[in-house]
Amino acid sequence: MGGRIDAPLRSYEGRVAPDWLDARGRFRPIFALLPIQDANAAWFDHLGVGPDYTRREAHALFALESHMLLAPEILLGAGEPLTIASQLLGFRSNRLHAIHSVYGGADRRPVASLESVSIHVDSRRRRAAPMRPGPRARIEAVWRRHRDLPAPAALGRAIRPIAGRA
């Protein structure tokens, strides 16, 4: 389970697809969730916790909670670059905290982020379980490269209520 460790991981490099646009031909930010899915698959493979791990060792990471930020004011057209950086924010024996940050355009403007906490489970018993030694060692190695990265601006956000209501 060796391999180069980038900090953060460049987990996705693509372009705005024609079917991710609004009626006026501009990127709809909710569609950032599609490349984020691809980025997350690359991220889990990078950490050694993807489908191969589940088949081999019958354990998996399940999402527990996520926070999403979208920036509809950033206007992008079809074919503009879309890149995703994935950063480890912390971990425990059966928890993982990470963020995918999506950038659009040649000047890499932030268009979306998805921060998540996942739980590591025994996929037969459907119960929380400590990570197996392989991914545990890999995640520790990734953490040594990621722990000193600057905290993303989106980190730890909560939705602020509208004043005077709720």
Place this chain on the structure above:
Amino acid sequence: MTDIQPLSLHTETVREAWIDYNGHMNVAYYVLTFDNATDAFFDHIGLDAGYRARTNCTTFAVEGHITYDREVKLGDPLRFTTQLLGFDQKRIHFFHCMYHADEGYLASTTELMSLHVDAVARKTTPLHADIMENLAALWETHKQIPRPPQVGRSLSLTGKRAS
């Protein structure tokens, strides 16, 4: 204190294409089905296709928080409820629950903040008066519903789950 309930406007059945290698509905389809529940809610308050065509205005989610509380499997019937948490001239703050419709358990929640936007300029613009009236009428009842424990959360490794 009250028996006022959130809106119940939307249902789904878990489809085969939504199941991933873990044998349960993939997280992306939680987001998709909640987005469908949002469409049903916006239709309910008048922010429908006719409004968008008439006004050149639309809505965009800018922030969302999801809790994944229980797995759902192929064929499971899902029932969604929606609670208005607040609004002003340009923003609508609301909360969905996803339940297993037969077994009754809570499968997931989503808190959302949406902006009302001029679709041409992609800039926020005030909601039209009829929508503000609909929101105000709904708020008269929904403000009496207790605030769900999942609302206003941020993520941490050590935080206790809301449910």
